[in-house]
Amino acid sequence: MISPAESTKSIRLEILRQDTPSSQGYWQTFDVPITPASNVTSLLRTISGRPVTSDGRNVAPPAYEASCLEEVCGSCTMVINGRVRQACSTLVRRLMAESPGSPITIEPMTKFPVIRDLIVDRSRMFENLKRIKAWIPIDGSFNLGAGPKITPEQQHTMYPLSRCMSCGSCLEACPQFTRDNHFLGAQIFSMARYYNMHPNGKPDADARMEVLMGDGGITDCGNSQNCVRVCPKDIPLTESIGVIGRSATVYSIKKFFSK
Amino acid sequence: MTSAMEGTSANASVAPDYSSRRGQIHFWLRRIHSLAGLAFGGFVAVHLMINATGINGVMYQQEVNKIHDLGPNLAFVEFTFIFLPLLIHVLYGLYATGAGARWNAVHYNYGGNVRYTLQRVTGLILLVFLAYHLATLHRWGLALIYDLTHWRALSSFPWFRPHFAYASTVDAIKTPYGKNPWFWANIISVVLYLLGVWAAVFHMANGLWTAAIAWGLTVTASAQKRWGNVCLAVGIVFAIVGTIAWASFTILGHPAPLPPRHAHGHGTMVERGPVYSAPLRRAIPQLSAYSYGISARTAIETAGAAGRPV
Ligand code: HEM
Ligand code: SF4
Numbered sequence A: 001m002i003s004p005a006e007s008t009k010s011i012r013l014e015i016l017r018q019d020t021p022s023s024q025g026y027w028q029t030f031d032v033p034i035t036p037a038s039n040v041t042s043l044l045r046t047i048s049g050r051p052v053t054s055d056g057r058n059v060a061p062p063a064y065e066a067s068c069l070e071e072v073c074g075s076c077t078m079v080i081n082g083r084v085r086q087a088c089s090t091l092v093r094r095l096m097a098e099s100p101g102s103p104i105t106i107e108p109m110t111k112f113p114v115i116r117d118l119i120v121d122r123s124r125m126f127e128n129l130k131r132i133k134a135w136i137p138i139d140g141s142f143n144l145g146a147g148p149k150i151t152p153e154q155q156h157t158m159y160p161l162s163r164c165m166s167c168g169s170c171l172e173a174c175p176q177f178t179r180d181n182h183f184l185g186a187q188i189f190s191m192a193r194y195y196n197m198h199p200n201g202k203p204d205a206d207a208r209m210e211v212l213m214g215d216g217g218i219t220d221c222g223n224s225q226n227c228v229r230v231c232p233k234d235i236p237l238t239e240s241i242g243v244i245g246r247s248a249t250v251y252s253i254k255k256f257f258s259k
Numbered sequence B: 001m002t003s004a005m006e007g008t009s010a011n012a013s014v015a016p017d018y019s020s021r022r023g024q025i026h027f028w029l030r031r032i033h034s035l036a037g038l039a040f041g042g043f044v045a046v047h048l049m050i051n052a053t054g055i056n057g058v059m060y061q062q063e064v065n066k067i068h069d070l071g072p073n074l075a076f077v078e079f080t081f082i083f084l085p086l087l088i089h090v091l092y093g094l095y096a097t098g099a100g101a102r103w104n105a106v107h108y109n110y111g112g113n114v115r116y117t118l119q120r121v122t123g124l125i126l127l128v129f130l131a132y133h134l135a136t137l138h139r140w141g142l143a144l145i146y147d148l149t150h151w152r153a154l155s156s157f158p159w160f161r162p163h164f165a166y167a168s169t170v171d172a173i174k175t176p177y178g179k180n181p182w183f184w185a186n187i188i189s190v191v192l193y194l195l196g197v198w199a200a201v202f203h204m205a206n207g208l209w210t211a212a213i214a215w216g217l218t219v220t221a222s223a224q225k226r227w228g229n230v231c232l233a234v235g236i237v238f239a240i241v242g243t244i245a246w247a248s249f250t251i252l253g254h255p256a257p258l259p260p261r262h263a264h265g266h267g268t269m270v271e272r273g274p275v276y277s278a279p280l281r282r283a284i285p286q287l288s289a290y291s292y293g294i295s296a297r298t299a300i301e302t303a304g305a306a307g308r309p310v
């Protein structure tokens, strides 16, 4: 029971829980007091402090991830009221305005395997980054000297691309990205574009194109353009897809005639 | 610096080959699907414009005559520029529609996602519509089965008769199931045609938009928006043209008496004119007799008032 002073406002939360990676999910309901500044992560933290469901049962606190609390790490990404977002930057006030009177539903992302409750395994994204060589080579056994200069114009295009935090929102919202296919998804197309632009990343551009034009590559993009709408970092993902499509056209002609 | 570059190039050449042959083939299939869609879209555009001349039956007949005066070449043109692209496009299109995608336009109801979903829905509508449209109207539909088997149940096909273009089209679309246009089956036919025309126009216009991204023609958000407006304009124009075509043979269509198929005593095929290609004629001897009928123009003149007088 909440004391009268605190009971001024509380909200109902419905959380999709799952105990182990292979077990069935189940819903649990919690009533949580809120303040005008509450965000979803703060609600989850409140529940952890007192994990009692609306029907009064003591339960294990729902497991969730959070780190930066300022929308730069992506770890708290989950599906809130049917849409993927970062729990830390999702204000309860906004959710209430979105769907007044109804409870907030919280689910783990649906495109990645669940580890427990709201925690998912996003290692597919990291594997995909490795597949497209999403790195630039740095000094090895000897000093390679100063890197090439990047013009302000290049930097203007590249910096927004570099902001990706691998949260997976773009993949969660993409109808072409599913748990059982191996579509690379918008994040990878954008990172490939970034590294193909980078003077030190350019030498691997052809190798990247081979991957991007292979299984699960740019071929499978269906242009729903959800990615760009949900990306919390405002990365121009659909431009990157257009760039990769253009590179694929050019590369395929080049390959046909001169490889 | 230079050595850094050399270092990476060496890495690239020894890198494991992640790109499977399957993936490469898939890539080309997708690009061919796109070209085939554009080619077929070009046909649909012409087809709708010609059919919009149906507001004037004589004009429509003249257009049809122009096409059927291609004679045996018509089959070649149809196969190469219409049926082959359509077949390729539909096969890959069905794969793309079914390949494990999870439609989610309810939760993510953004314009782009709604169009993505509609592109697939209209594709499926077109599959049904085109199957029905071709089976009943085209001489390669149920009529071909009739030619080969002489199965009596199919003797009324094809419903479209080039020498009585207007009257047969009205009959095939507005009153295929009896003279009463308010009979439920006739109403379904009329509605299906409107749905088919609109689905084709949306699919074609939106396909024009996605094709530009797939090939990398439009890259920036503003270029995609600009091209999107062009596609929208194309869509609106063809929606109007298509609706005029639809109306010509439905709400504005005048049913006219059609001569029976055996009117000229030459068997059903005479009025079809020389339409089968030479290889097909040689392969199926039965067809060769039909192929040398009277020309389209002679037929309409002979048919005279029996054709649709406008
Ligand atoms: C009959 C069944 C049809 C099916 C199942 C079908 C399916 C599809 C699908 C799923 C796409 C999206 C492909 C992607 O973006 O990955 C597509 C694209 C397209 N379709 Fe169709 N379609 C059909 C008929 C048509 C017709 C009648 C037209 C012409 C009016 C057409 C023209 C196009 C065009 C131009 C594209 C764009 C290709 C691109 O994105 O590069 N399709 N079709
Ligand atoms: S591109 Fe945007 S939505 Fe996708 S993983 Fe990176 S930050 Fe998240």
Ligand code: FES
Pocket (backbone or CB within 6 Å): A065, A066, A067, A068, A069, A070, A071, A072, A073, A074, A075, A076, A077, A086, A087, A088, A089
């Ligand atoms: S906790 Fe880092 S993005 Fe939410």
